[in-house]
Amino acid sequence: RKILSVVGARPQFIKAFPVSSALRRHHDEVLVHTGQHYDESLSGVFFDELDIPKPDYNLGVGSGSHAAQTAEMMVRLDEVIADEDPDIVLVYGDTNSTLAAALVASKRDPLLAHVEAGLRSHNWEMPEEVNRVLTDHCSDLLFAPSESAALALEREGIHDGVYVPGDVQYDAILQVRNTARERSTILEDLGLRDDEYILATVHRAANTDDWSRLEAIVTELAEAGRPVVFPVHPRTENALREAGLWSLVADDENILLVDPVGYLDFVRLLDGAERVATDSGGVQKEAFYLDTRCVTLRDETEWVETVDSGWNTLVGADPLAIRTALQSTEPLPEKPSLYGDGRAADRIVEALSSFDHE
Ligand code: UD1
Ligand code: UDP
Numbered sequence: 001r002k003i004l005s006v007v008g009a010r011p012q013f014i015k016a017f018p019v020s021s022a023l024r025r026h027h028d029e030v031l032v033h034t035g036q037h038y039d040e041s042l043s044g045v046f047f048d049e050l051d052i053p054k055p056d057y058n059l060g061v062g063s064g065s066h067a068a069q070t071a072e073m074m075v076r077l078d079e080v081i082a083d084e085d086p087d088i089v090l091v092y093g094d095t096n097s098t099l100a101a102a103l104v105a106s107k108r109d110p111l112l113a114h115v116e117a118g119l120r121s122h123n124w125e126m127p128e129e130v131n132r133v134l135t136d137h138c139s140d141l142l143f144a145p146s147e148s149a150a151l152a153l154e155r156e157g158i159h160d161g162v163y164v165p166g167d168v169q170y171d172a173i174l175q176v177r178n179t180a181r182e183r184s185t186i187l188e189d190l191g192l193r194d195d196e197y198i199l200a201t202v203h204r205a206a207n208t209d210d211w212s213r214l215e216a217i218v219t220e221l222a223e224a225g226r227p228v229v230f231p232v233h234p235r236t237e238n239a240l241r242e243a244g245l246w247s248l249v250a251d252d253e254n255i256l257l258v259d260p261v262g263y264l265d266f267v268r269l270l271d272g273a274e275r276v277a278t279d280s281g282g283v284q285k286e287a288f289y290l291d292t293r294c295v296t297l298r299d300e301t302e303w304v305e306t307v308d309s310g311w312n313t314l315v316g317a318d319p320l321a322i323r324t325a326l327q328s329t330e331p332l333p334e335k336p337s338l339y340g341d342g343r344a345a346d347r348i349v350e351a352l353s354s355f356d357h358e
Contacts, residue, residue: 008034008097118149166340
């Protein structure tokens with residue numbers, strides 16, 4: 001079968017890495033990069049170090065408003081889908097690249113398959129929630145990472161084509177964890193040792209576009225009393241500068257500001273961190289996979305099992321809640337098995353192979 005996979009933003013390159021490699025053993029894959037992320041540190045580095053095949057198309061869409069970015073992607077993707085005439089269009093996660101491809105594919109012939117279906121924050125203010133709900137409702141094949149995600153689909157009346165293969169990001173972590181330990185020199189480069197630092201990432205619109213939230217978060221990070229490694233997403237750097245908070249972060253002796261790092265370095269940092277503070281979706285579950293305590297700088301999460309199991313604490317941008325969670329020494333409970341067994345990519349490819357077109 002001919003499968004056209006669409007990626008565009010950092011987490012999608014990582015999700016595509018195990019799936020693409022499994023897919024290419026059985027099918028023809030055409031890889032399309034929308035160009036949503038284009039900096040070397042948000043895009044190129046992942047293709048180089050993870051050996052993801054070079055995209056067959058880069059649509060070069062770049063940054064813009066949600067409408068302009070999504071519309072531009074749709075127009076260009078429509079041409080590629082018309083030319084390539086794939087059997088299946090495969091999309092990942094919840095970005096504007098996901099939604100653009102879903103809308104285009106659902107109005108053309110190919111089947112639409114969605115990896116990471118059924119996740120819900122139930123916060124309709126979040127652009128990603130709009131993207132994922134609409135994508136799920138356009139999809140023919142839905143790959144849910146957990147039973148609770150499959151149940152969310154069921155509740156919305158989506159009964160057909162739902163599979164629960166597990167989480168492809170777990171596959172990815174298992175595939176690189178040891179290599180990251182062997183090859184990454186990031187801890188030595190930063191002069192740090194395991195368990196002596198906090199890792200932090202912030203990029204969610206709710207935090208970068210609300211400067212009082214942003215200020216509360218960086219102030220608490222600066223007060224954490226331990227080194228905080230902070231790989232800064234360009235969106236967050238822009239917001240910190242505009243909000244007049246850049247020097248608070250850049251001049252703080254506890255905060256180690258670095259550019260966004262490649263996956264091997266990030267996995268090494270997360271593996272070695274004493275805990276992580278993040279508003280990322282992916283990092284919450286990667287922390288769980290790597291036995292790292294997670295403090296989530298959001299008011300709700302799609303990865304509810306990580307909170308229910310006691311491995312993740314939701315603190316929003318509340319100063320006291322952040323401070324308490326950054327200092328907590330409460331022992332972590334026994335770790336349940338969530339999100340599959342690290343073979344999600346194989347199961348997805350199996351389903352794509354056996355799904356009956358007619
Ligand atoms: C996007 C996704 C988000 C995902 C995140 C992963 C949407 C709506 N959001 O958010 O779900 O969690 O990617 O990191 O799709 N920029 C650069 N260089 C780049 C890319 C972006 O400087 O290579 C800057 C631009 O100023 C841009 C801003 O970052 O306007 C935001 O980029 P965009 O892709 O629109 O959204 P993200 O915040 O990255
Ligand atoms: N990541 C990375 N380098 C960084 C920060 C994150 O490689 O500097 C990886 C991380 O391991 C995870 C993914 O990027 O796999 C998460 O992406 P992000 O937080 O940007 O998006 P989200 O998951 O919130 O959509």
